[in-house]
Amino acid sequence: MARIDLEHIRHSYLRRPMSDVDYALKEVHHHWEDGGAYALLGPSGCGKTTLLNIISGLLHPSEGRILFDGKDVTDLETRDRNIAQVFQFPVIYDTMTVYDNLAFPLRNRGVAEERVDRKVRETLEMIDLADWSDRKARGLTADQKQKISLGRGLVRSDVNAILFDEPLTVIDPHMKWVLRSQLKQLHRRFGYTMVYVTHDQTEALTFADTVVVMYEGEIVQIGTPADLFERPRHTFVGYFIGSPGMNVMPIEVEGLNAQLGKQTIVLPGAAASTVRTAELGIRPEFVRIGETGMPTKITKVEDIGRQKIVHLSLEGHDLAAVLPESAEIPAEPHVTFDPAGINVYAESWRVELEDR
Numbered sequence: 001m002a003r004i005d006l007e008h009i010r011h012s013y014l015r016r017p018m019s020d021v022d023y024a025l026k027e028v029h030h031h032w033e034d035g036g037a038y039a040l041l042g043p044s045g046c047g048k049t050t051l052l053n054i055i056s057g058l059l060h061p062s063e064g065r066i067l068f069d070g071k072d073v074t075d076l077e078t079r080d081r082n083i084a085q086v087f088q089f090p091v092i093y094d095t096m097t098v099y100d101n102l103a104f105p106l107r108n109r110g111v112a113e114e115r116v117d118r119k120v121r122e123t124l125e126m127i128d129l130a131d132w133s134d135r136k137a138r139g140l141t142a143d144q145k146q147k148i149s150l151g152r153g154l155v156r157s158d159v160n161a162i163l164f165d166e167p168l169t170v171i172d173p174h175m176k177w178v179l180r181s182q183l184k185q186l187h188r189r190f191g192y193t194m195v196y197v198t199h200d201q202t203e204a205l206t207f208a209d210t211v212v213v214m215y216e217g218e219i220v221q222i223g224t225p226a227d228l229f230e231r232p233r234h235t236f237v238g239y240f241i242g243s244p245g246m247n248v249m250p251i252e253v254e255g256l257n258a259q260l261g262k263q264t265i266v267l268p269g270a271a272a273s274t275v276r277t278a279e280l281g282i283r284p285e286f287v288r289i290g291e292t293g294m295p296t297k298i299t300k301v302e303d304i305g306r307q308k309i310v311h312l313s314l315e316g317h318d319l320a321a322v323l324p325e326s327a328e329i330p331a332e333p334h335v336t337f338d339p340a341g342i343n344v345y346a347e348s349w350r351v352e353l354e355d356r
């Protein structure tokens with residue numbers, strides 16, 4: 001296992017990139033701790049696969065360096081980097097048996113047959129394909145093939161890191177949960193450095209201790225699930241994480257006051273005096289509805305079990321509030337924001353507020 005440093009990585013698929021928009025990765029400067037379990041989360045097209053392929057060596061970055069335990073590997077081939085990678089689309093040998101597919105990465109490295117057998121059988125159990133070991137991979141279902149592909153990534157124990165690129169997309173939800181738990185267990189047992197790519201927040205938040213959120217070729221936040229929820233660094237993180245996502249409204253800031261249309265909201269702290277035109281972010285869980293506060297109109301109420309999502313209109317902006325199912329909504333509803341949930345953004349990035 002290794003610590004992996006990405007130093008000022010930029011990548012463009014164009015031969016002559018002219019400006020930032022030509023870069024699939026604009027600037028990634030980040031390290032993965034030895035033995036860390038990370039989720040790399042972001043929407044389709046934000047650069048996740050590009051970043052993973054740069055780590056494994058399938059792609060040479062246009063700019064920047066990659067270090068494994070301090071050693072520059074930027075110019076090393078994939079096979080010399082000792083990385084296991086599980087691809088989004090299963091890479092397996094159709095004409096080989098399930099067993100031989102898993103044995104392949106080990107035999108390829110001259111591992112003794114006795115050890116190959118032990119590792120392969122162990123892995124087959126893990127991916128729940130022990131009964132299929134003698135079957136040819138051809139003719140297996142898509143999710144079985146994906147499991148083989150996953151198994152091929154897990155069968156070696158001498159790797160610097162294991163990279164998973166959306167490895168469970170075609171697997172049914174229950175099996176997904178089972179496999180994800182096994183990956184977590186493996187991580188605890190062997191301390192692999194793991195990077196798990198997904199566009200699904202639930203997957204990311206349940207797999208990793210640290211979630212790295214990407215947006216348009218940049219890492220916009222690295223944090224625990226709680227950090228991402230409570231203090232989104234970028235409005236994108238606010239929208240993307242949480243269901244429904246964070247409410248974001250335009251405000252004018254003056255000292256402790258934020259002007260939202262005709263309403264004045266007192267901020268939990270003052271922003272720097274340079275911050276004027278800004279945005280207020282508040283998660284639906286921190287929006288309160290009662291008899292006092294800012295007058296509002298309820299537009300829709302959705303029942304989601306023990307809670308309800310109340311959609312409302314405030315100064316012409318659509319807002320969501322999450323309330324307990326039993327919460328009463330007064331005839332003349334008003335909203336207030338719990339100060340603990342108020343974040344201020346300038347140009348989409350979070351602004352630190354001074355303590356009062």
Ligand code: ADP
Nearest residue numbers: 013014024042043044045046047048049050051
């Ligand atoms: P993700 O894995 O997050 O969906 P990718 O890393 O695959 O994103 O893609 C990032 C951006 O780079 C996208 O705009 C995509 O269209 C572009 N891209 C990816 N692969 C190639 C390629 N081989 N050639 C040109 N552009 C590519």
Ligand code: MG
Nearest residue numbers: 048049050088
């Ligand atoms: Mg991808």
